[in-house]
Amino acid sequence: MSTRICAAFLGASFLMAPAALAQSVGDPVPDTFICTLVNGPVSATYEANRAANEADGRVLHTYSRIFNGFALRVSDKAIDTLVERNPTITGCSQAVYVGLPDAGAAARGAPKPDGGGGKPDKGGGGGGKPGGSGGSDQTVPWGVARVGTGTPNGNVAWVVDTGVDVDNPDLNLVGSAEFLTAETFGGNANSVDDLNGHGTHVAGTIAAIDNTIGVVGVAPGAPVYSVRVLDSLGVAPDSDVAAGLDFVAANASAGDVVNLSLTADQGSTILDAGVQALADGGVFVVMAAGNSGVNVDTGSVSPAYNNGPNLFTVSSIDKRSNLASFSNYGASVDYAEPGVRILSLAPGGGTTNKDGTSMAAPHLSGILLVTGGSVGADGQVKRDKDGTAEDVGVLP
Ligand SMILES: [Ca+2]
Ligand SMILES: [Ca+2]
Ligand SMILES: [Ca+2]
Incomplete structure (x- = not known):
C-alpha cells in the first residue's frame, strides 16, 4: 500500500500537506465498497443496515434510483464474507477517487x-x-x-x-x-x-x-x-x-x-x-x-x-x-x-x-x-x- 493511501487516514491534520501526498484520482478508496442488490422488492436501506451489522461496518449511502444498492465502510476481509453469505448482494467493488x-x-x-x-x-x-x-x-x-x-x-x-x-x-x-x-x-x-x-x-x-x-x-x-x-x-x-x-x-x-x-x-x-x-x-x-x-x-x-x-x-x-x-x-x-x-x-x-x-x-x-x-x-x-x-x- 502506497504512502499516499495510508496518509488518507490522517485527514484534516494534513490540510496543508504538499499536494504530492493527496489522493490521486483513480486510486482505490480504503475500506469503502459499493454493493449492488438483486433486482426486485429488496430494500437498499434494510439490506445496507443488515450488512453493516453483520460485517461491523458503517453505511455511507444507499442508492435507489441509479441502481439498487449501498456503500459501506468496511474492511476488505469482511466484504468477501458478506457477499458469500448474502444472496441478495450481487457484488461489491471498491470505491475509487474521482475529482476535478x-x-x-x-x-x-x-x-x-x-x-x-x-x-x-x-x-x-x-x-x-x-x-x-x-x-x-x-x-x-x-x-x-x-x-x-x-x-x-x-x-x-x-x-x-x-x-x-x-x-x-x-x-x-x-x-x-x-x-x-x-x-x-x-x-x-x-x-x-x-x-x-x-x-x-x-x-x-x-x-x-x-x-x-x-x-x-x-x-x-x-x-x-x-x-x-x-x-x-x-x-x-x-x-x-x-x-x-x-x-x-x-x-x-x-x-x-x-x-x-x-x-x-x-x-x-x-x-x-x-x-x-x-x-x-x-x-x-x-x-x-x-x-x-x-x-x-x-x-x-x-x-x-x-x-x-x-x-x-x-x-x-x-x-x-x-x-x-x-x-x-x-x-x-x-x-x-x-x-x-x-x-x-x-x-x-x-x-x-x-x-x-x-x-x-x-x-x-x-x-x-x-x-x-x-x-x-x-x-x-x-x-x-x-x-x-x-x-x-x-x-x-
Ligand atoms: Ca473531435
Ligand atoms: Ca451579473
Ligand atoms: Ca458523446
Missing part, C-alpha cells in the same frame, strides 16, 4: 485553474455589457459573448461539484445538498458551501444573473441547485458522487441539466450507471471531457466516454477556436466550448479566471437551459486531435 479534471491540468503544466494568479479579466474578452450602460460593473466573459445569452426555460441547473457559494448575490441558488463522507485532505464534510471555488465558477457561467455585478451567464438567472460531492481540494470517492447523482435522479425533472465537471481517470461503473440513469429520465447530462490531453475513449475517461440520448461531452477551446492543449478529445466528444481564461464568479463575491474543460461544459449546460435541447454551431474546433472536429456549440 483541473488538478490534472495543473500537474501537466497546463494553465493553472486560477489563471496563474492573474487579476480578474474585466472586459478582457467580451468587453463590457453590451450597450455600455454607465455604472455597471458586470462583465460579459468572452465565452458567454461567443455562445450567447438567452431567456432560461425554467428548468434547473444541477451543479454536481465542490458546492456553490450559498449567498452569492449573482446567482439564483434554489437549493444545496451535500454527500461527502470521506476523510480526505480536503475534508470539510457537512458543509454545503463551496470551499474550493470550482462549483461557484461553473454555476456563474451557466446562470449568473444579468444585473450590474459579477458576470452574466448563458442562461441568466436560471435556478441553480448545488449538489456538493467534492471536497475543498476537488476530490471524493465515486461512491459519494454517485449518491449525489442518485439524489438528482430522485428530484430532477425531464429537461433539467446536470453539469458534471469532474472525471475519473479510468472507468467508474457507478458513475457510468449514474449518468445513464439520469439521461434515461430525460435529464440532460453535460460532462467535461477532462484535462489530461488524452482520448476519452481509448483512455476510458469516465463519465465522459458515455454516449447516447441526453448525454453530452464537451472539450475546451481558446478564443481562436483552437483545441486547448490540456483538453481531452475523442469520438465521444460532442461539442467544443470556451474553456481557456474564463471569467466567472468566486465564492464570497467578485470574479476570477479559470481554465479547463470544467469551464467549457457549463457553456453547453446554459445553452440547454435556454433551448431545451437544441444546440447551434459557430464553426468547429481547430487543431482537433481525433479527425472528427466537433461543432463549437452556441445558442441557435
Whole structure:
C-alpha cells in the first residue's frame, strides 16, 4: 500500500500537506465498497443496515434510483464474507477517487485553474455589457459573448461539484445538498458551501444573473441547485458522487441539466450507471471531457466516454477556436466550448479566471437551459486531435 493511501487516514491534520501526498484520482478508496442488490422488492436501506451489522461496518449511502444498492465502510476481509453469505448482494467493488479534471491540468503544466494568479479579466474578452450602460460593473466573459445569452426555460441547473457559494448575490441558488463522507485532505464534510471555488465558477457561467455585478451567464438567472460531492481540494470517492447523482435522479425533472465537471481517470461503473440513469429520465447530462490531453475513449475517461440520448461531452477551446492543449478529445466528444481564461464568479463575491474543460461544459449546460435541447454551431474546433472536429456549440 502506497504512502499516499495510508496518509488518507490522517485527514484534516494534513490540510496543508504538499499536494504530492493527496489522493490521486483513480486510486482505490480504503475500506469503502459499493454493493449492488438483486433486482426486485429488496430494500437498499434494510439490506445496507443488515450488512453493516453483520460485517461491523458503517453505511455511507444507499442508492435507489441509479441502481439498487449501498456503500459501506468496511474492511476488505469482511466484504468477501458478506457477499458469500448474502444472496441478495450481487457484488461489491471498491470505491475509487474521482475529482476535478483541473488538478490534472495543473500537474501537466497546463494553465493553472486560477489563471496563474492573474487579476480578474474585466472586459478582457467580451468587453463590457453590451450597450455600455454607465455604472455597471458586470462583465460579459468572452465565452458567454461567443455562445450567447438567452431567456432560461425554467428548468434547473444541477451543479454536481465542490458546492456553490450559498449567498452569492449573482446567482439564483434554489437549493444545496451535500454527500461527502470521506476523510480526505480536503475534508470539510457537512458543509454545503463551496470551499474550493470550482462549483461557484461553473454555476456563474451557466446562470449568473444579468444585473450590474459579477458576470452574466448563458442562461441568466436560471435556478441553480448545488449538489456538493467534492471536497475543498476537488476530490471524493465515486461512491459519494454517485449518491449525489442518485439524489438528482430522485428530484430532477425531464429537461433539467446536470453539469458534471469532474472525471475519473479510468472507468467508474457507478458513475457510468449514474449518468445513464439520469439521461434515461430525460435529464440532460453535460460532462467535461477532462484535462489530461488524452482520448476519452481509448483512455476510458469516465463519465465522459458515455454516449447516447441526453448525454453530452464537451472539450475546451481558446478564443481562436483552437483545441486547448490540456483538453481531452475523442469520438465521444460532442461539442467544443470556451474553456481557456474564463471569467466567472468566486465564492464570497467578485470574479476570477479559470481554465479547463470544467469551464467549457457549463457553456453547453446554459445553452440547454435556454433551448431545451437544441444546440447551434459557430464553426468547429481547430487543431482537433481525433479527425472528427466537433461543432463549437452556441445558442441557435
Ligand atoms: Ca451579473
Ligand atoms: Ca458523446
Ligand atoms: Ca473531435
